[in-house]
Amino acid sequence: xxxxxxxxxxxxxxSFKRNWVMSIGGIVTIFLSLLLIGVSLLIGTAANSLITGTxxxxxxxxxxxxxxxxxxxxxxxxxxxxxxxxxxxDYISKSQALETxxxxxxxxxxxxxxxxGNPLPASLKIELNNTHDxxxxxxxxxxxxxxxxxxxxxxxxxxxxxxxxxxxxRLFNFTRVIRVVGIVFIVxxxxxxxxxxxxxxxxxxxARRNELSIMRLxxxxxxxxxxxxxxxxxxxxxxxALLAIGIIMAxxxxxxxxxxxxxxxxxxxxxxxxxxxxxxxxxxxxxxxxGLGSWLAMRRYLKI
Amino acid sequence: MPDLQATxxxxxxxxxxxxxRRPSGPPMIVMQNVTKRYVPERxxxxxxxxxxxxxxxxxxVGHSGSGKSTFIRSLLHEVIPTSGRIIVAGHDLSKIRxxxxxxxxxxxGCVFQDFKLLPNKTAFENVAFALQVIGKxxxxxxxxxxxxxxxxxxxxxxxxxxxxxxxxxxxxxSVARAFVNRPPxxxxxxxxxxxxxxxxxxxxxxxxxxxxxxxxVLIATHDQEMVNRMRRRVIALDxxxxxxxxxxxxxxxxx
Numbered sequence: 001x002x003x004x005x006x007x008x009x010x011x012x013x014x015s016f017k018r019n020w021v022m023s024i025g026g027i028v029t030i031f032l033s034l035l036l037i038g039v040s041l042l043i044g045t046a047a048n049s050l051i052t053g054t055x056x057x058x059x060x061x062x063x064x065x066x067x068x069x070x071x072x073x074x075x076x077x078x079x080x081x082x083x084x085x086x087x088x089x090d091y092i093s094k095s096q097a098l099e100t101x102x103x104x105x106x107x108x109x110x111x112x113x114x115x116x117g118n119p120l121p122a123s124l125k126i127e128l129n130n131t132h133d134x135x136x137x138x139x140x141x142x143x144x145x146x147x148x149x150x151x152x153x154x155x156x157x158x159x160x161x162x163x164x165x166x167x168x169x170r171l172f173n174f175t176r177v178i179r180v181v182g183i184v185f186i187v188x189x190x191x192x193x194x195x196x197x198x199x200x201x202x203x204x205x206x207a208r209r210n211e212l213s214i215m216r217l218x219x220x221x222x223x224x225x226x227x228x229x230x231x232x233x234x235x236x237x238x239x240x241a242l243l244a245i246g247i248i249m250a251x252x253x254x255x256x257x258x259x260x261x262x263x264x265x266x267x268x269x270x271x272x273x274x275x276x277x278x279x280x281x282x283x284x285x286x287x288x289x290x291g292l293g294s295w296l297a298m299r300r301y302l303k304i
Numbered sequence: 305m306p307d308l309q310a311t312x313x314x315x316x317x318x319x320x321x322x323x324x325r326r327p328s329g330p331p332m333i334v335m336q337n338v339t340k341r342y343v344p345e346r347x348x349x350x351x352x353x354x355x356x357x358x359x360x361x362x363x364x365v366g367h368s369g370s371g372k373s374t375f376i377r378s379l380l381h382e383v384i385p386t387s388g389r390i391i392v393a394g395h396d397l398s399k400i401r402x403x404x405x406x407x408x409x410x411x412x413g414c415v416f417q418d419f420k421l422l423p424n425k426t427a428f429e430n431v432a433f434a435l436q437v438i439g440k441x442x443x444x445x446x447x448x449x450x451x452x453x454x455x456x457x458x459x460x461x462x463x464x465x466x467x468x469x470x471x472x473x474x475x476x477x478s479v480a481r482a483f484v485n486r487p488p489x490x491x492x493x494x495x496x497x498x499x500x501x502x503x504x505x506x507x508x509x510x511x512x513x514x515x516x517x518x519x520x521v522l523i524a525t526h527d528q529e530m531v532n533r534m535r536r537r538v539i540a541l542d543x544x545x546x547x548x549x550x551x552x553x554x555x556x557x558x559x
Contacts, residue, residue, distance in 0.1 A: 211422055214420055215433075217409060218410070218414075218437060219406040219410035219437075222406065
């Protein structure tokens with residue numbers, strides 16, 4: 001049998017015109033589902049970039065006693081720099097530390113004026129490639145002999161290290177929960193929209209069951225019967241996806257810049273390329289959901 | 305398509321042409337020991353064996369629940385027998401692959417009591433639909449559809465919608481749709497069940513004309529008067545058994 005794409009498209013178009021209420025229903029369903037998924041992806045990414053920003057602020061500070069041997073300090077710094085988990089190590093001298101402190105305390109000049117000399121220690125500031133490695137790096141530092149020699153308080157080395165000991169773990173627990181919740185939410189939405197779409201297509205097929213039974217009786221092949229429905233489902237899905245993408249683009253290019261300008265302290269950081277990726281996901285997802293949904297919904301009407 | 309109308313016009317529809325039991329080639333339908341049980345306790349068909357030759361005109365009679373519909377539907381492979389073997393138009397249904405079933409059905413025209421016409425299509429479109437969905441070209445459709453509608457006597461109403469046609473006319477459209485592809489076998493399930501006697505007789509005459517072109521016609525019915533009037537082969541079913549198989553038979557009392 002010649003596969004006649006023109007016929008399938010024409011049939012899909014005719015049925016679209018004839019059952020336009022049903023078709024609009026399908027489009028709206030797909031549109032809303034995909035919009036929800038897209039917006040969740042958007043929010044999820046924004047939240048993720050906020051979380052990552054916060055996590056990246058986790059650093060390890062090693063406070064160094066004033067009379068430490070400079071060679072030991074440099075030795076420790078070199079050792080840490082060769083560690084694969086460490087991104088960079090900066091040496092902050094006593095005067096740099098004081099400068100930073102003065103800047104932070106600008107608003108309370110009393111504190112600065114009452115300083116006698118420079119009570120602040122020098123330090124090594126360690127940034128990590130992956131902040132989740134913080135415990136391992138801390139353990140390495142504690143084990144190194146140089147650390148014991150140079151640390152600010154040799155009697156209690158622990159207090160010469162600052163890495164937000166308790167906060168780090170709680171922060172990581174919190175961000176993990178947020179990520180898991182986000183993923184579960186998106187998966188649930190995807191499942192719900194698949195069910196919605198499947199039902200909508202089912203109804204469209206039910207409305208045409210007489211046509212289908214006649215097609216079967218006169219010997220139309222199963223693919224011939226299926227194709228117009230699958231085309232129709234995919235066309236609806238594409239229209240729905242385009243609408244959803246339109247809204248998401250509007251959010252990215254119109255709404256987000258305004259929100260960002262009022263909330264300067266937070267960085268949402270959603271790149272345009274990510275928006276294009278979401279668009280691609282929605283179109284592809286829509287086509288797959290539409291086609292697959294039609295195919296699944298067709299099955300029970302094609303039992304022979 | 306050879307000039308069908310001319311062939312038909314040369315046939316005198318009074319039975320002068322021997323239409324029953326013309327052994328020409330292999331039989332159209334063979335059933336060997338066919339049993340169908342929807343529930344284990346009760347058989348809808350039990351150990352039915354029968355042969356129907358190409359070109360025969362056969363009535364299947366029996367009251368509701370006697371197995372007529374199961375008989376017809378098993379020939380279409382809509383019902384799959386519990387045991388036994390069915391061969392239709394050269395297809396062995398016990399071995400047929402799912403993908404081949406549509407091709408089996410292209411060899412079988414179907415007419416039903418409720419016509420099964422699409423309400424939003426005209427007579428022409430309803431008949432054309434049967435050709436479209438098996439991939440026939442527009443040229444074939446534009447020549448064959450008007451011809452078959454003329455054959456069933458609806459040449460003036462090809463653009464009417466089903467609701468603009470009488471019951472008899474709707475059944476003629478449905479016969480035209482079943483026959484437009486020139487299948488070698490025509491199955492009719494209570495074709496006159498919804499029609500008055502006069503109209504029924506017209507439909508029967510039409511089926512007879514179609515039979516005269518060489519098409520095997522199988523009619524399940526409980527229209528006693530019609531069966532008695534036509535004097536054709538009668539197969540009587542009762543509780544899934546064949547209780548009578550008679551040439552030039554009558555409805556009788558199948559109990």
